[in-house]
Amino acid sequence: MAVAEPYDVIIVGSGAGGGMSAYHLTKSGLKVLMLEAGRHYDPAAETPMFNTNAEAPLRGVGTPDKPFGFYDATVDGGWQVPDEPYTVAEGSEPFIWWRPRMLGGRTNHWGRIALRFGPLDFKPKTRDGLGYDWPIAYEDVAPWYDKTEKLIGVSGAAAARNLLNTPDSPPGCLMESAPPRAFEIFYARAFKAMGIPVIPMHGAVVTGQMEGRNTCVFATPCGRGCAIGANFQSTTVLLPPAMATGNLKIITNALVYGVDLDKAGKAKGVSYVDRRTGEHHSVRAKSVVLAAGSGETARILLNSKSSLFPNGLCNTHGMVGRYLMDSVGTGVTGRFPAMEGLPPTNDDGQGTQHTYIPWWGYEQQKALGFARGYHIEIGGGRHMPSMGMAGLLRDDDTSVGDDLRATLRHRFGSTIGFDGRGEMIPNDDCYCEIDPTAKDKWGIPVLRFHWKWGEHETNQAAHAVKTFLEVIDRLGGKPEGHVETDGRKAISKGGEMIHEIGTARMGHNDADSVVNQYGQSWAVKNLFVMDGATMVSSPDKNPTLSILALAWRSADNLATLARQGAL
């Protein structure tokens, strides 16, 4: 059963890109060594399913050790990882970088929102002259979206709507979502009055019967991970079948910092440092796949310097690290007297939102003052109480005893949060490079980020806030706290949406891109990139489903090339 050298492929990273690559390559009969920078992680044993906040230190609130709360699945990470700094250039707008150090990477805690990119998303420049077109079209990826949805389990089935740039999945790809909850029925009516469609969310959660998978138990948040594997995580859905082929070996705590080349300029393997022991190792394979996450993948390439590539591997044209993108994030929370005093109901739901609002403004884009758009993710309902419960009270409320109990009971579940997630157009001010001086604990140079939102993004953020305020008003509600209507202030920080992509983009040739449409690097034919780094644009749709579909497509091409002896 033990897989030994020589390996056919080394995969760096075990998240969406790495996991999917390993799934397909091992099933294709290739011997694979996977290197993961974090520790081993066992969702079945480690997930805090059904734990209450009272069982956690500080009732589960976020701390610098666990920024998204005690029960968030992230291990050894967050906006900072111990011993592994990054820097932001002087004069740059803020940029923050979320990293875990665990098997399965960010697939363990992600929001499970699994929307397909649409036809316009692959050809944005053709549509409005901005940004860049992908070297592939929606039709090239559609079959891989179908396969991916059927493999990972996605809810949100509905009759075809044919909304512009919002692909319907073919019959048989999706499972039906649970019905809308009270707050979802409620908000939908305001959007309807505004002529904006509300449709089922596509969520990577098994809501029906699926061969080999457990069905969701409609309780306990997905962000903690899932002990029964009812949602998609690389660690529950991709790595176990890859291991079962007998073709996969995984080494954890292996922080890869360089791709090693042979004399002919082909990749012969990678070098890594063991994060626990500090020992350095080099491992060999016939091909190398980088899927370490867009930032880390760019860092590995840029740190792989040789006489052939003095500025970093595949970086002869200075393209590595360029066109870094994130999603545009905005949010307003409203409180709604109309939702007060409802009879108790179980709003735990299926983890993702049951419904959402896809971008509706394609036809009005010229009048709006920004290109591209955003979808709206909406959360609310009677969620498990947290330390924020006093937020239900008015600021001047001083009640105690039965009055206090009655007020809280009456208002429980009456707030609704509206979040915009929008497209960012790549620009020359957003990129990462190697910091000239800063190094991590093991002496490996670290990334320095540069960030600046463009006007299309800040105008979009202002539009989103205006939309949320109108919806809140139509629903008879009031926004909570101070609402920033200036888009430059309302917009999220760079990296904050944890959708950083595009540092080794795909294209038509080596002057305009780092890899081809299959993630194969132009400079080194047996070196591949299979994570979000290859993305050319950053549509409003959350990137994970597309990372999975593109990795599968790329891995299939790699397997074919390997079979042909073309690597």
Add this chain to the structure above:
Amino acid sequence: MSDQIPQAYVSKIDRRTALTWIGVVGAATAVGAGVVVYGPKTGGQPSTRGYGTDPKLAKPEPAPWSRIMVPAQLQTAAILADFILPASGAAPSASALGVPDFIDEWVSAPYPDQLRDRPIIMNGLNALVLKAGAAERAAALAALPGSGDPATHAFWKKFRRLTIGAYYTTEAGFKDIGYIGNVARASDPGPSDEVKAAVEQQLQKLGL
């Protein structure tokens, strides 16, 4: 609030936690099964360690940092927590749910938000400890919510916020507020007809 002298607050920390504590802070006196009252924290080095970036999640361990509140402060916290949320019908009082211990855990924590809250809470509790006579205490409590003194006002808001959060995150709190989730279900049928009708009625009032 009656003038009757309230029962002394007995810490609700369980034995496992208590044993961890003994190792950290020294002397503690066990009273009854699984319930302890702490003596003065003399000797030993207080721990200001956080739980780190990889704590056990499925079975969380008790917070590793030492507690800083002394018995008099815990007693005051109990009186104040029960002023905010006394027992009512089937719902227990805040102190019966161990809220004072939680306040102690919170103000003792080594993280920035909690360190910011620490002086606000501790100064407030110390001020109330000084007014611990029954009549004075009742007057002090009654005056708290409307206090115009900024420090007192900040203490009141913060303490009440922590008490409410600590209370409603417990199973008893769930019951009191009407949270009926966190149970495995074979399917999610969506809201009942009764809930849907109530929402519909509200939507009609809004002209939607």
